[in-house]
Amino acid sequence: MHYNKITSELVTELINIVGRSNVIEDPEKLETYAGDEVPEAEWKHLPEVVVKPRDVQQTAEIIKMANREMIPVTPRGAGTGLAAGAVPMLGGIVLSVENMNRILEIDRENLFMVVEPGVTTGEVQQRAWAEGYFYAGDPCSADSSFIGGNVATNAGGNKAVKYGTTSRYIYGLEIVTPTGEITTLGGKCVKSSTGYDLVHLMVGSEGTLGIVTKVYLKLLPRPLHNAVLLVPFEDMQTAIDVVPKIMTNGGIIPTSIEFMDQLCIKSAEGFLDRPLPFSDAGAHIIIEVEAYTKSQLEADYETIGTICLENDGLDVFVGDNRASQEKIWKARRHLAEALRVTSPVYCMEDIVVPVNKIPAVLAEINRIAEKYSIKIPCFGHAGDGNIHATLLKENMDDATWHAVKEKVLDEIYTITHASGGNLSGEHGIGAKRVKAMAKFTDPVQLKMIAAIKKALDPNLILNPDKVIDLA
Structure with missing residues (x-):
């Protein structure tokens, strides 16, 4: 696919749409938008311009212009x-939703909160709590992540054992389609068998099928x-073996069941500069x-x-x-911060397996670590099988690190x-795992994903080179 470059005339058009203060061209300021939390240089790329629309109409105008001019967005x-899902690998426009940051409505009769995509997850949680309600989405990045990003990746988090992932609480989305049309999918109805489930097609699509401009979130009492319980165990096998016993005894559904291995315990202890209970244990479980x-x-x-x-x-x-x-949590x-201090360059993975497979998979990861003389601390969500295996770049030059x-x-x-x-439980495929997606996904499913992408985004301008390679 051939894309065009941003010209001075197109910058002027963008300024006319969103205003001078909401268009960024300065290379130093563009650096902020060149990457996400993936630290490696290969997953960073400067955009040609950043635009910050304030509403759905401005967003639609930008997308229409991008289609007309064949500019990636x-x-x-x-x-x-x-997962490098918001990195402009092909340049073009970065469309930041940071200015769309309002809580629009608290509907107490229907138990909904309606928000723009630039509201942080933490703000949603705090506002819901202050109103006497509860929003169950709880990624570890809640204080900084946006609801729009949670929708894009179907974020999981610590409470997914009991409450599930973000998709369970999304009943409606206002979106701008890849061709610049505006529509609202779903809304405040808690049931619908009216046509395809387009709401949940968008959830987890990583910004490749539409830009979310409004979200209808379900609240709970x-x-x-x-x-919160912290339980140390002698080894990881014993720790994980207790998880199904907790889940099937006494009719109790825990909110969270998290795990940390020995390397993680020691990294956290060093980062917090205080001893943890049983820090020499092989594993900790948090329930x-x-x-x-x-x-x-x-x-x-x-x-x-x-x-x-x-x-x-x-x-x-x-x-x-x-x-x-x-103190426990x-x-x-x-x-993640502790491991980043241990090794500023790292590769955090997001694999998910059936819960009973966790010990065997962790044992295999340890074997691989020994084989390649690399540290791979593991932590994650024991209750739903989501393992964050984190490769650390220690005592390696860049070429060796990349090869290993x-x-x-x-x-x-x-x-x-x-x-x-599966390759990802909550972080997404982004650009980082596109090759792995092609290798480890059923070709029939890849064909279905490609067909949907091409049907909704015929010019392939929206978040290209993410999730699937259509080259």
């Missing part, structure tokens, strides 16, 4: 992604009580439970604690107030695929 939220009565909460966490101890848990630490819970939430990384990733993906798993 990369939609961008907060830039907290981990606010849980009144919660507790959160919620209830509407205090007595039910206590009964639930006592049941879970007993299950853990009966299955070789070394101890059970219970956080039943905000301060003690934050802090190590897990800051793991490619071999390691291919072996990890091969094991994941053979275990009935």
Whole structure:
């Protein structure tokens, strides 16, 4: 596909659409929009121009111009992604939704919040809580990630065991199509069998099928009580073996079941500069439970604690107030930063496998790490099989790192695929995993994805070179 370059005349047209202050051309300022949280240089690329529309009409005008002139457009939220999904690999326009940052409505009768895509997940959570409700989406980047980005990747997070991923709470989307048309898919109805489910076609499409300009989020009644348990285990196998026992005993559905291996525990301990309980343990499991009565909460966490101890848990630490819970969660939430300090260049993966396959896959990852003399700390969401295996670049030059990384990733993906798993549980494919997507995805599915993309985006201008290679 041939794309054209941005000319001074097109910059003037963009200024006329969004205003001078919302168009960025300065190369130093463009650097901010050249990458996301993937640290490697190969996944960074300068846009030719950045535009920051304030509403759906301006967004539509930009997309119409891009189609007319054959200019690639990369939609961008907060830039907290981990798959190079908002990186303008082919230059062109970065369309940032940062100015579309309003909470538009709290509908108390229907339990909906309507927001623009540039609102942070944390702001949605806090506003819902203040109104007496609960928004269940909870990625670890909640304080900085935008709702628009959560929609684009179908973000998961710590509460997915009980509440599922972002898609469960999206009932409507206002979008600008890849050809510049405006439509609202779904809305506030909680049921619909009217045609194809276009809402959830858009959720997880990584900005390749449309630009989200308004989101209808479902709210829930606010849980009144919660507790967080930290349970150390001698090894990862024992730790993961307890997960299905927790899930199938006593009718309790935990909010979260997270895990950290020994390398992660030590990295977090160093980053926080304080000792963690049983820091020499082979693994830590963090379990959160919620209830509407205090007595039910206590009964639930006592049941879970007993299950853990009966299955070789070394101890059970219970956080039943905000301060003690934050102390337990802090190590897990800051793991990405801790590993970044350990190794400024790293490759965080996002594989997902059936829960009972986690120990075997982790054992294989350890074997691969030894084979290539590389550290691969692992952490993630034990309750839903989502493993963040993180390759660290230590004592390697760039050429060695690149060669080793490619071999390691291919072996990890091969094991994941053979275990009935997928390449990504919540970060997305982006540009980073396009080659792996082609290798490890059923060709029939690839053909379906390509057909949908070409039908909705005939000029292939919206977030090209992401998810699937159509060259």
